Amino acid sequence: MIDPLTDYPGYQLRRASAAAMADLADRLGVLDLRPAEATVLLVIEANPSATLSEVGRLLRIASANMTPLIARLEGRNLIEREPMDGRSQGLMLAPLGRSLTRQVKAVVADHEAALIEKIPATTRDEFLRTLRAIWAGE
Amino acid sequence: MIDPLTDYPGYQLRRASAAAMADLADRLGVLDLRPAEATVLLVIEANPSATLSEVGRLLRIASANMTPLIARLEGRNLIEREPMDGRSQGLMLAPLGRSLTRQVKAVVADHEAALIEKIPATTRDEFLRTLRAIWAGE
DNA sequence: TATTGTTATACTCTATAACTATA
DNA sequence: TATAGTTATAGAGTATAACAATA
Numbered sequence: 001m002i003d004p005l006t007d008y009p010g011y012q013l014r015r016a017s018a019a020a021m022a023d024l025a026d027r028l029g030v031l032d033l034r035p036a037e038a039t040v041l042l043v044i045e046a047n048p049s050a051t052l053s054e055v056g057r058l059l060r061i062a063s064a065n066m067t068p069l070i071a072r073l074e075g076r077n078l079i080e081r082e083p084m085d086g087r088s089q090g091l092m093l094a095p096l097g098r099s100l101t102r103q104v105k106a107v108v109a110d111h112e113a114a115l116i117e118k119i120p121a122t123t124r125d126e127f128l129r130t131l132r133a134i135w136a137g138e
Numbered sequence: 139m140i141d142p143l144t145d146y147p148g149y150q151l152r153r154a155s156a157a158a159m160a161d162l163a164d165r166l167g168v169l170d171l172r173p174a175e176a177t178v179l180l181v182i183e184a185n186p187s188a189t190l191s192e193v194g195r196l197l198r199i200a201s202a203n204m205t206p207l208i209a210r211l212e213g214r215n216l217i218e219r220e221p222m223d224g225r226s227q228g229l230m231l232a233p234l235g236r237s238l239t240r241q242v243k244a245v246v247a248d249h250e251a252a253l254i255e256k257i258p259a260t261t262r263d264e265f266l267r268t269l270r271a272i273w274a275g276e
Numbered sequence: 277t278a279t280t281g282t283t284a285t286a287c288t289c290t291a292t293a294a295c296t297a298t299a
Numbered sequence: 300t301a302t303a304g305t306t307a308t309a310g311a312g313t314a315t316a317a318c319a320a321t322a
Contacts, residue, residue, distance in 0.1 A: 001196055004184040005177065008246070009262070010158045010253050012269035014173075015198070017155030018313090019273035020148045025288085034288065035152075039143065046142040053303060058139055060153070065290065067305055087298045087303045108146070115148050118271045123264050124147070130265055131150035133256045135157035156290090163311085172311065191280060203313065205282055225280040225321045 013134075020115055027107045031100060036061065036069060038108065041093070041101045044079060049090035060138065073097070151272075158253055165245045169238060174199065174207060176246065179231070179239045182217060187228035198276065211235070 005011040021035060028038050036059075043055050050058075056066040070091065073079045078097035081089040093101060119127050143149040159173060166176050174197075181193050188196075194204040208229065211217045216235035219227040231239060257265050 001188060001192055002184040003196060004180045006270070007266070008250050009257065009266055009269065010162060010246075010250050011177065012266055012273075013151070013155045013158055013253075016269040016272035017151045018198075019276060020151055022313090024148060036289070039149065042142045046140040050139060051303075054139055058141060060156075061289090062291070063304060064292080064306080085299075085303095087296095089304080108148075112146050112148050115151075115272065118274075119147065119268050120264075123261070123268065126258075126261050127265065127268055128145070128147055128150055130257050130261065131147065131154040132144070134154035134253065135150075136256075138157060160290090174312070189280080199312090200314070201281060202283080202315080223280095223322075227281080 020111075023114065024108070024111045027111050028104070031103055031107065033100075033104065037073060038104045040066075040069060040073065041078065041097060041104055042108070044091050045093055045098075045101050048092045049082065049084070051084065051088045051090060053088075055091065158249075161252065162246070162249045165249050166242070169241055169245065171238075171242065175211060176242045178204075178207060178211065179216065179235060179242055180246070182229050183231055183236075183239050186230045187220065187222070189222065189226045189228060191226075193229065 024035050024038075028035060031038075033041075039059055040055060040061075043058055044050060047054070052066050052070055053063055055061075056063050061069070070079070070081075074081065076096070077094050078100055079091055080094045081091060084090050116124065162173050162176075166173060169176075171179075177197055178193060178199075181196055182188060185192070190204050190208055191201055193199075194201050199207070208217070208219075212219065214234070215232050216238055217229055218232045219229060222228045254262065
């Protein structure tokens with residue numbers, strides 16, 4: 001079998017990302033969290049009182065998709081909403097969310113460590129810069 | 139807003155891949171093809187008479203998902219099946235599929251060229267090697 | 277027994293359009 | 300008018316389980 005895609009950076013990027021995402025999803029499964037939910041928790045922790053739209057813009061998740069995601073986290077008592085003005089809501093971690101986010105960070109650290117191991121040490125910074133450059137300007 | 143994810147190769151990989159995939163999907167939309175369908179056409183062209191399972195293994199697409207994908211391509215008269223033995227079916231491009239695959243290659247080349255532009259020339263080979271290393275051993 | 281292909285189903289992420297309430 | 304959030308819906312990719320037919 002000939003693989004006509006080995007020299008396509010785009011295809012290799014897709015396969016690499018899919019592999020990494022599958023690993024992350026597996027690890028987060030222990031906490032009953034999906035990757036998108038975990039990243040939202042991390043962003044809220046880093047930005048207390050950030051609004052749904054702000055978090056969505058940072059993560060490139062449309063508000064129509066943020067709404068049910070946030071509702072699930074709220075339903076599990078992981079986050080709380082505080083009205084900012086008549087339409088905006090500040091999001092912050094609830095006590096349960098704070099402890100779970102600590103676990104998320106440990107899980108993500110393990111995942112990232114396993115990933116980084118596969119990147120030659122001398123090229124790690126350049127690799128990261130290149131990835132950022134690929135989606136920069138969105 | 140603080141982005142707690144800028145230093146995570148895994149997250150940057152995900153964003154870069156998502157951006158590249160969105161660009162590819164846009165471009166392939168002109169041919170009324172989805173990325174998975176386009177890659178299947180390329181693999182069949184490179185490997186005439188490869189079976190559904192073989193193509194699926196190469197692209198890491200489960201046979202349960204290959205079946206409807208192949209059925210769509212066959213329904214559009216892009217590919218044909220030829221029984222190999224009682225259970226295997228060799229896949230090959232139909233005349234319509236051959237000309238469409240030529241267009242696919244042009245579209246993919248444009249897409250990949252735009253992507254490669256964002257990767258510093260001196261690090262392109264290393265970047266590709268690293269991506270392959272990340273999903274190697276699946 | 278193992279493999280090929282199929283069916284049915286569900287999950288995750290993403291995308292769009294239409295709507296309300298507020299700024 | 301523009302923005303925040305919501306609802307409903309659809310698309311694309313992926314995953315699992317179960318199955319019939321064949322090797």
